[in-house]
Amino acid sequence: MTIKQRYAAVIERFAETMPSPQTELHYDTPFHLLLAVILSAQCTDKRVNIVTPALFEAFPTPESLAAVTPDDVFPYIRSVSYPNNKAKSLVGAARTIVERFNGQLPSDIDSLMEIPGVGRKTANVMLAVIFNRAAMAVDTHVFRVSERIGLTTGSKNPLQTERTLVRHIPDADIPRAHHWLILHGRYVCKARRPDCLNCVISDICRYFSKNSPKETQQ
Numbered sequence: 001m002t003i004k005q006r007y008a009a010v011i012e013r014f015a016e017t018m019p020s021p022q023t024e025l026h027y028d029t030p031f032h033l034l035l036a037v038i039l040s041a042q043c044t045d046k047r048v049n050i051v052t053p054a055l056f057e058a059f060p061t062p063e064s065l066a067a068v069t070p071d072d073v074f075p076y077i078r079s080v081s082y083p084n085n086k087a088k089s090l091v092g093a094a095r096t097i098v099e100r101f102n103g104q105l106p107s108d109i110d111s112l113m114e115i116p117g118v119g120r121k122t123a124n125v126m127l128a129v130i131f132n133r134a135a136m137a138v139d140t141h142v143f144r145v146s147e148r149i150g151l152t153t154g155s156k157n158p159l160q161t162e163r164t165l166v167r168h169i170p171d172a173d174i175p176r177a178h179h180w181l182i183l184h185g186r187y188v189c190k191a192r193r194p195d196c197l198n199c200v201i202s203d204i205c206r207y208f209s210k211n212s213p214k215e216t217q218q
C-alpha cells in the first residue's frame, strides 16, 4: 500500500464511520472554547466539562474575566490539573484579548499564539473548530495514532507530524481528521493497549499488518 493509498483509505473509512466528529469539550462561545482548551492541557475533557459551566456563568465575556485576578478564578478550576498556572493563563488570555485584540478572538495562528496559555496546538484547535481552517492540532493521541497507522514514519515531534498530515490530507478534511485521530486514539487505539480487534481501520493500519491480533491484545 502506498502512502497516498493509505491516506485515502483512512479518510474514506473514518468519513463513513465518524461523519461528523466533534470536540468533546462543552462550550457556548469561541471565547469559552478557548478557556476550555487551555484548561484541558494535561487534564481530561470530562474533568474540564465539570468545572466549566460555573466558570462560564461567572465570566461570560473576555471583559468580565479580564477584570478579576487569578485568585478569583482559582476556586472555579481548583479540581483541574495545574490550577494555579491555569488561573493565571485564563486571566492573562482574557486581558490580552481585550487589550490587544479589541475583545475579539484573532483568527490567525501568530496572533493566537500571543495569548497566554496558547501554544501551537491550542491555536490550531481554535482555527479548526471555530474558523473551520485547514489546521491540524497534534496532541499526544494524534502523534501516536498517526505513527501507528502509518500516516507518519519516524516522526520526531508534533510539528513534524502536523506538517506531514497537512501535506497529505485535503484541506477540506483536515478539521474532521483532527477529531478522527483524537477520538480514535482516546477510545480505540489507546496508548498502552490498542483495541485492534475492534478497530475499523485495522485492514489499512501499518501496526496491525506487522503485529498479530493476539499480540496487540496482551
Ligand code: SF4
Pocket: 148, 149, 188, 189, 190, 194, 195, 196, 197, 199, 200, 201, 202, 205, 206, 207, 208, 216
Ligand atoms: S489496528 Fe490497532 S494499532 Fe492500528 S489503528 Fe487500529 S487500534 Fe490502532
